[in-house]
Amino acid sequence: MRPAPFEYYAPETVEDALRLLEEKEGAKLLAGGQSLLALMKLRLLAPSALIDLNRINGLRYIREEGNGWLSIGAMTLYDELEQSPVVRTRYPALREALYRLGDQQVRNRGTIGGSLAHADPSANLPPAMVALKAQIVVARRNGERRTISADDFFVDSFTTALDPEREMLVEVRLPPWPRMSGGTYMKLSKREIDFSIVEVAAQISVDDAGNVREARIALGSVAPKPYRATGAESVLLGSKVDEGLAARAAEKGVEGLEPPSDVQATGWYRKEVSKVLVKRAILKAWRRATGVEQ
């Protein structure tokens, strides 16, 4: 299938992009296009205009800041991130989410900003962002910027805190995690390339004794937006993790969950598997935090 007609603009600055976004009614921003163009080809989407961000310079970088934060330009490719040594060593959860995202061709074209702004409830990156306490930097015209925490950024399925007529995502910031931290991303799907049936991102930091200092656990595909398993997090705080504790935490973590059913799995299955993945993710993240495992 082929997309319906649209006007095409390829601005070279963020400012021009935002101006066009305001001026052109029904326009959409085009980043990597690996989701957008598919929906347009199926004619599920027919925006009147596309504003292509690929010719804007300075939105494609991975930068370690002095304060230990990692800044990622919105147009940075999945593949660039996945290959980045910093990401591999400091944010294994993000790296695993990227490694299991789409396929090589998608990772060669798709961008982190595009994925987050698209906010597909089954996408790999949103739960990872929530687990890692990412900050999302949003631009308005005249250089205006605001920063939104990943927790607040995702509002509903395919809906973010962005004002679709006025704002665009320009940068993602990942906070430094203490030395004794570990994280992981796990996804269950029938085919490796599929959107997840259930996915979990977990990030845990421990004290020298190995007791959990902080835990962040987020699920995808089980709710309209990434689901924080706060119940699980609180169970873990202050204690060492073992099979039993992880299982208890997982039970608590998915208590309130009422996942949707679709052609791949029912809500029942999603809930059952959520428990399992949360448990496994907690164990792995803790082992990584305590250095038992890389």
Add this chain to the structure above:
Amino acid sequence: MSKASPELISLYTQDSAALTLKWLGKPLKPKEDHRLVRGRGAFVDDVQLPRMAYAAFLRSPYGHARIKGMDISRAKSMPGVLLVWTGDDIKKRMRPLPQATPPPARNAIDYPLAVDKVRFQGEPVAMVVAESRYLAEDAANQIDVDYEPLPAVMDAEKALEPGSPLVHEEVGSNMIAHVHYKWGDVDYYFQHADMVVDAKFHYHRFTGAPIEPNAVVADYDERLDVMTVYCNNQAPMEWLPQLSAGLNMPYPKLRVVTRDIGGAFGTKLINYVYMVLASLASKELRRPVKYVETRTENLQAAAHNAERTCYVSAAVQRDGTVLAIRMKCIDDDGAYSRHEPAGMTVWAQVSTGLYRIKALENDFYAVFTNKCPSTSIRGFSRAPHLFMIERIMDRIARKLGVDPAEIRMRNLVRPEDMPYMTPSGGLYDSGNWPDGLKKALEAADYQGWRRKQEELRRQGRYVGIGVVVGSDSAGPNMAQVKMYNPGLPYTSGTEGALVQMTPDGKVRVTLGTSPQGMGHETTAAQVVADVLDVDYDDIYVQTGFDSFTSIYTMHSGTYGSRFAPLGLSAVYLAAARLKAKLAKIAAYMLRCNELDVVLDGGKAFCRTDPQRAVDFKRIARVAYGNVNEMPPGMEPGLYSIAIFRPPFQNPDENRRANLALTYSYNVHVVVVEVDPETGMPRILNYVALEDSGRIVNPLVVDGQVHGAIAHGIAEALYEKYNYDENGNLLNSNFVDYLVPTALEIPPLSVVHTETPSPFTPTGAKGMGEGGGTAVQAVISAIEDALSPLGAELVDSHADPETILRILKGSSR
């Protein structure tokens, strides 16, 4: 039942004297591959013609609805739009598509565009032709249709109940056909058997999903009054009547061309509806018209396999001998009989499976539902039937506490019974099946895995082993359709070939087949090289099919694993005749007794005086030009045409007949582990043994085996169509219809035994469809993995949720 009679055996046995066995069996680099690895394949969508226009379709969003009205005015007025047709426009231009079904199902009215009613989601309701495919799609989206949704018929068994909504009112019920098969004294065996084992099984709905969708370019040439149709149909000659009737043009004016075809797996038989529509449009516009299906259209509306539900009972002795089987089966054929209900007879090729079962009864129904029409997807009808047989064998093994491999060993047809006559008249040609099973079990370290399974179970791991036998019955006897419609004038299964030595001594070959990657150019060249003993590289096989230059019969095409038994046999015959003529000319030119002429390495010499020799190139020049040097009275030229005709007969009054020419054999042994917490299955080991008679090219044969296994694994674990109760297909693109990738298909190991068929001159047997053995094996392995829970799988598809529900003892 018993060894076949000597008369019948001699009737079927073929002479293979012309083989030299110098070229058969070699892993020669396939001829086709050279252009394909260079991106120089010739596929339909590659055809670019001046002034070509593009077609797109508006399709029904409903599974079942009345068309109350349609507004095409906006679409018609759009820029670049050349033509907008609805069902009524088609109705004016052609008669309904011919129905092969018996009355009253034959009353069903089938047009390529829906008339008055839509009967499945994705059925075309309007056709747009425009200057580009973009504009054609734009216009199709501007057509307004006013539908009155109707209750959809989605359950084949309920469809037969009185008061069910009707897919075709004109038929009066949803029944397409009903046939009662009874071979041997079933009742006697059921009365006297030690026990009876019963089960219900369901074979699910999926498709072949070739990566190249259906495509056609129709080009009407006014000056010559010739319609050229570039298509990717698997059997163009089978559908020429439909095309000829649709266009009201005689065969000599219809040029149907196939070249490279991007896979088919049975889905590209009924795409003739698009061939008809594009041709009508091309004639109307006096311009070439191209239509290429989108993936969504392909998965929604091209062709599915027929779902099959069977109630199976087996009469069994305490020692595991299976005496007889009684079945009731229902095929869900979808909304139109465009190819079906052939499936309700084709299963009978392997009626009693690979076993010495004495009697069989099958009460068979085929029904209409509001789903996509079905065709012969890879393993057509025999795969689902063997699924029923192999699954009941597993149940019997479990009931008797006998190893599933052992129960099969006890019932397999024995080598001393070959050629073996089945109760339904099938003639199994050759093979040592018990020995093949033994070899497969060794290759897979079956006993080792059984031991490992015990250990792992103690560790709480769920590992299962499936061991299953199957057959690729191949080279179908089309007379089988008479079993549901005795009136059909369509029997046997034939194929044609031309082998010509051109004046330069090279060899040109044309085939009646339209291959989709089965290496016909390669294997045909190998047979010709072998018979004439000329160099493989000097043989040029025409790519694909061309009704203006190829030798054909109405059976011609590539389906039913028919090339090795039928196509290559025609090639052999044509080459052998050419060889004889070359020898005669050589004898004359060499002044040598014909019996002393030896053809060797592209030349002929006289045994009595090897110095006296002449090469084929010179013989060819003589035969075409220097004709006075030929034997007096001999017809010049070196053309050799052959049509191979197997000694098939029509089914007798008890519907007994041999329905295929060769019966290749396979054994699959697969080990699967399921994750007890998520239900995710993982294949740990896969071994397949194949005996497809003489191997012409091992590269081609192994490739076919790999492909068949991949499809089977896909069907068992990944590919399943889901319709909701309103007739919505919930997975009609590659997002949700899960074609497996290289990460899902595990490494596969293939071993061979090689028992030439006495019934084909080359000794090769048809193969490639795989008989669905992989589906049986994987499902069998999963059931085995779950057996500690006493689980029994009914369906041919097991997804993680199904498995987890069994593990958790919770039903959906």
Add this chain to the structure above:
Amino acid sequence: MMPQFNGSETIEAPRQAVWDFLTDPQKVGDCVPGLKSLQVTDSDHFTADVRVGVGILRGTIKVKYEVVEKNPPSRIVMKMDGSGVGSKALINSTVELKDAPQGTQLDWVADVTVSGTLAGLGARYLNDIAFKTVSDIFKCTKEKLKRQR
């Protein structure tokens, strides 16, 4: 595969007023979110062009509205037929009106049947839209009647 939605509003207006509002296609039509144009055909029917903008799904769909059953002043069954993007969404909604201390209690149930391309791929988008559309209509009803007093 047929999701059910429901909701209820307490409207500060007498039941008759609510009834009159809900049986006036012009008024109901004006309450359809994202309305671009409205053609009232008769007392029980209208067609409208509606701009949907839930999540990423943006575009114009055609909505056909029909009152199937009226049982004054307490029960209305309405049918909304939305078509666009190669698909159809049929919304059947039943409204029950009861007297309540602060005015009128409006309880509604709606089921959505999605057909076409979206049924599989995009049911999750379209159910969303359907639900929001219906609930917005009744929220709007509540607001407008409140302002009337």
Add this chain to the structure above:
Amino acid sequence: MSEGQELVHVRVRVNGQPYEADVEPRTLLIDMLRDNLGITGPHIGCDTGHCGACTVILNGRSVKSCMVLAVQADGSEILTVEGLEKDGQLHPLQEAFWENHALQCGYCTPGQLMSAYFLLGRNPNPSEDEIRKAIEGNLCRCTGYVNIVKAIKAAALKMSSPRAG
């Protein structure tokens, strides 16, 4: 070829040769390659970017040319299967695909080859798992991937051995 909307002029280099075309903004790169430029090696097999039959190398990265707009490719370097051959010599990957019969119908092959090409450019000695991961975006219905994996291994070996080009 369209009265749809005004056309955009696009310049690209494909397999080392300069090409120009006037296309609609919505024209997919694969359609420009096939219909405007007559480069029919890359194929179309789906609507959603899953099959990978249209895979080409765009500025050094493998992408699905059905998921990129032609206008987006303006000014870029594109390599398709047709560009793998060097003066009549098959690329080692093509040789290996042929020798190992890593194809049947050949429809997905151009995409498989370009994904393999990208892999070997990044990882000259991939393991079997790395090979399978690298072609996860290229569906094949004929081969069960067995011979494709084998062929990519063989090509890698040949290319990393000193005497190979």
